[in-house]
Amino acid sequence: MNLDFSQIVPYIPFILEGIWATLKFVSVSIVIGFILGTVLSLCKITNIPVLKWVADAYTSIFRGTPLILQLMIIYYAVPQLTGYNISAFLSAVLAFGLNSAAYISEIIRGGILAIDKGQTEAAEALGVPYKPMMLNIILPQAFKNILPAMMNEFITLTKESALVSTIGYLDIMRRAQIAGADLYRNFEALLFAGLIYWVMVYILTLLGRLMERRLRQSD
Amino acid sequence: MIKAKNLTKVFDKNIVLDQISTTIHQGEVVTIIGPSGSGKSTFLRCLNLLEDSTEGQIYIKEKEITKLKTNKLEIRKNIGMVFQHFHLFPHMTVLDNVSYAPQKVKGVEKREAEAVARKLLAKVGLTDKENTYPNRLSGGQKQRVAIARALAMEPEIMLFDEPTSALDPEMVKEVLDVMKDLAKTGMTMVIVTHEMNFAKEVGDRVLFLDNGKLVEEAVPSVFFDKPTTDRAKVFLEKVL
Numbered sequence: 001m002n003l004d005f006s007q008i009v010p011y012i013p014f015i016l017e018g019i020w021a022t023l024k025f026v027s028v029s030i031v032i033g034f035i036l037g038t039v040l041s042l043c044k045i046t047n048i049p050v051l052k053w054v055a056d057a058y059t060s061i062f063r064g065t066p067l068i069l070q071l072m073i074i075y076y077a078v079p080q081l082t083g084y085n086i087s088a089f090l091s092a093v094l095a096f097g098l099n100s101a102a103y104i105s106e107i108i109r110g111g112i113l114a115i116d117k118g119q120t121e122a123a124e125a126l127g128v129p130y131k132p133m134m135l136n137i138i139l140p141q142a143f144k145n146i147l148p149a150m151m152n153e154f155i156t157l158t159k160e161s162a163l164v165s166t167i168g169y170l171d172i173m174r175r176a177q178i179a180g181a182d183l184y185r186n187f188e189a190l191l192f193a194g195l196i197y198w199v200m201v202y203i204l205t206l207l208g209r210l211m212e213r214r215l216r217q218s219d
Numbered sequence: 220m221i222k223a224k225n226l227t228k229v230f231d232k233n234i235v236l237d238q239i240s241t242t243i244h245q246g247e248v249v250t251i252i253g254p255s256g257s258g259k260s261t262f263l264r265c266l267n268l269l270e271d272s273t274e275g276q277i278y279i280k281e282k283e284i285t286k287l288k289t290n291k292l293e294i295r296k297n298i299g300m301v302f303q304h305f306h307l308f309p310h311m312t313v314l315d316n317v318s319y320a321p322q323k324v325k326g327v328e329k330r331e332a333e334a335v336a337r338k339l340l341a342k343v344g345l346t347d348k349e350n351t352y353p354n355r356l357s358g359g360q361k362q363r364v365a366i367a368r369a370l371a372m373e374p375e376i377m378l379f380d381e382p383t384s385a386l387d388p389e390m391v392k393e394v395l396d397v398m399k400d401l402a403k404t405g406m407t408m409v410i411v412t413h414e415m416n417f418a419k420e421v422g423d424r425v426l427f428l429d430n431g432k433l434v435e436e437a438v439p440s441v442f443f444d445k446p447t448t449d450r451a452k453v454f455l456e457k458v459l
Contacts, residue, residue, distance in 0.1 A: 121269055122306035126320035126372060127296040136323070140310050219354055 008188045011179035015192060018172035019200070025092045025169070026161050030154055032097025037104025042134065044109045055105065062102035068163050071095040075167045088169040092161075100157050107149045111142035144215045151208035155201050162197070172196050220245040220407050221266060221376065226275035228261055228431075235261050237431040238275070245375075246405045250418035250439075253428035254454060259411040262428065263378050266409065267298040279376070296324060299369030303381040305361040307353040307368070313340065314349040317368045324372065332371070339367040343397050359390030363397055370401075377401065379410040395421075415458060419443055427451050 008015075043055035062070065075091035078084065115138055123133040143150075165174035176193035180186035221243040228236035236258045243249050251259045264270035266277060268284065268291045276285045284294050308316050317336035321327040327335075340346055343363040353361055362382055369377060379398065383391045395417050402408060402421050412418060418425055418439055425442040427435040427450075435442065435451045443459075446452050 116306070118302060118304055118306035119308065122300075122302065122308070124291075125267055125269060125295055125298075125300035125302075126368070127292045127324045128320055129292055129324075132323045136319070137308055141308075144310070217352075219352075 003188065004185070005188050007183055007185060008179060008192060011175075011182070011189065012192070015172060015175045015179060015189065015196070018170060018175040018193075019196060021169065022158075022161055022171040022200075025089055025096070025164065025171070026158050028093045029096035029100060029157060029161075032093065033100030033104050033153075033157070036097065036101035038108055038139070040101060040105035041108035041112060044105065045112055059102045059105060062099050063106075067095065067099050067160060068166065070099055071163060071167060088164065088167050091167060092164040092169050096157060096161065096164075100153060103153055104150070107146050107153065108142060111146035111149075112138060114145055115141050147208065147212050147215060151204065154208075155204055158200055158204060159197060220247070220280060221409070222278040222281075223262075223266075224276045224278070226262070226265060226277060227273050228258070228265065228270065229273045234431050236265070236272070239428075239431075239433045240275075241426060241433060241436060243407065243409060245407055247423045248402045248406075248408045248410070248421055249424045249426060250422040251409065251411045251426045251428060252413070252415070252418060252454075253434075257428040258431040259428050260380050263380050263409060263411050266376075266378060267295050267300055269300075292324075296372060297374050297376065299372060299374035299377045301362065301365050301369055301377070301379045301382050303384050305353075305358075305365045305385075307361055307364055309353050312350050312352055313345065313356070313364050316353065316364055317371050320368070321371050336367070336371055339370050340364075342370075342400070343367050344393070357390060358386040359393045362386065362390075362394045366394075366397055366401070376407045376409070379408065379412070381411050381413065383412070383414055413458070415443070427454070429454070 040055045040058060043051040044059075046052060071091060074095050075086060075088065078086050078091075119137055119141065120133065123137050128137070161171060162173035164171055165177060168174070172193050176189040177186075180189040183189070222241075224240050226236055226239040227234070239258075239262060251262065253259050261270055265272045266279075268289070272285055276283050278284070279294065279297070283289075308319070311319065314333060314336055317339060318329070318332035321332040321335065322329060337346070337349065340349055343366055345360060345363055345367070348356065348360065348364075353364065356364065366382075382398070383394050386394065391414070395414065398408070398410070398417075399421055410418075410422070420439075422439050425435075425437060425439050426433055427442065427446075427448075429450050435446060435448050437447075442451070443455065446455055
């Protein structure tokens with residue numbers, strides 16, 4: 001064993017700055033994934049064949065190929081095709097947002113289908129139009145049921161976010177690698193990065209539990 | 220008020236409703252009885268277009284609602300419905316359950332909708348429950364909230380789909396009492412029920428359905444004492 005944590009001390013602020021970089025793009029990705037995922041899930045349960053087909057095809061593509069491939073295509077191939085020099089941040093947000101939308105849409109679809117058909121009928125019988133029915137009656141109940149699955153997806157997203165280190169985005173992972181390379185000692189820096197990820201996920205878990213408790217008020 | 224003409228519903232080659240024709244007048248309380256699977260609920264659900272009929276027409280106040288271009292939501296505003304399993308919105312309080320639709324559908328102000336809701340809750344005897352969530356209510360209380368919720372839209376017609384079938388026996392009366400009071404106000408009511416005494420006492424007319432057909436139609440005193448068809452006789456012997 002040859003461990004010496006004192007050497008990474010000067011690098012700690014540098015690595016910690018990665019938290020903000022990671023949080024920034026993960027939270028934007030979650031918002032994109034959540035909104036797009038909700039829209040996709042609604043497309044999947046409509047009676048309009050075109051929308052259904054588009055949403056299914058979308059899910060199939062984004063779930064059926066590696067996330068790192070999607071990230072690479074957006075970061076390296078888009079500039080080649082369009083000449084637009086896409087930033088690492090934008091690539092990351094797009095890849096993670098679009099990818100998690102595919103997963104989230106499936107979660108939400110399941111959540112909606114699990115709601116008793118009587119809820120829709122009761123709303124319809126009262127003359128409530130589709131949009132308020134979904135927004136006020138079906139989705140709130142669906143979200144309550146799928147919260148654990150959703151938190152799982154957010155946790156996965158947070159951890160998978162380390163993939164963006166491969167396109168040079170200065171997240172926690174990338175910074176740990178740089179520190180390790182500088183010192184010719186990788187173990188300490190990587191361990192420190194691991195600790196940061198774990199704490200972040202732990203906080204996310206606590207937030208999830210808190211939200212769950214609030215949503216279960218009506219039980 | 221409601222007129223069905225040769226109403227037919229076919230589902231996967233099964234004839235669920237077979238050429239049903241009848242007229243329900245304003246202020247009338249009509250009960251629909253018959254064995255399970257006879258098409259009672261389907262008929263009721265056709266009246267507010269929760270179910271599409273295959274053939275035939277339904278007219279509400281002389282206007283045909285079975286046309287393709289009918290705005291279903293517009294029709295339903297005027298027809299309240301109460302379900303066997305209540306279908307209250309579990310994530311909303313009792314007050315929100317009752318005041319939600321008038322706000323969203325008719326654009327009534329929140330304060331006004333809540334005032335109306337409170338009045339209706341008082342009418343069904345649940346004033347003290349307005350901030351309770353449905354899970355905390357008994358079956359009878361849930362169904363009374365469901366009735367208040369339907370009434371909040373100020374419908375001219377109320378449909379009841381076996382409103383007491385999912386209730387514990389001791390809670391049946393409180394729901395039937397609310398329905399009786401409602402009948403006294405002159406509401407047009409169509410009720411699918413297994414409560415023969417209620418049909419006898421409160422109903423103006425009985426429709427007896429069997430196998431998708433309207434087998435017999437009569438005032439309760441005649442239907443229950445001297446049914447004309449053998450099918451109705453057999454049915455009544457079993458249930459009375």
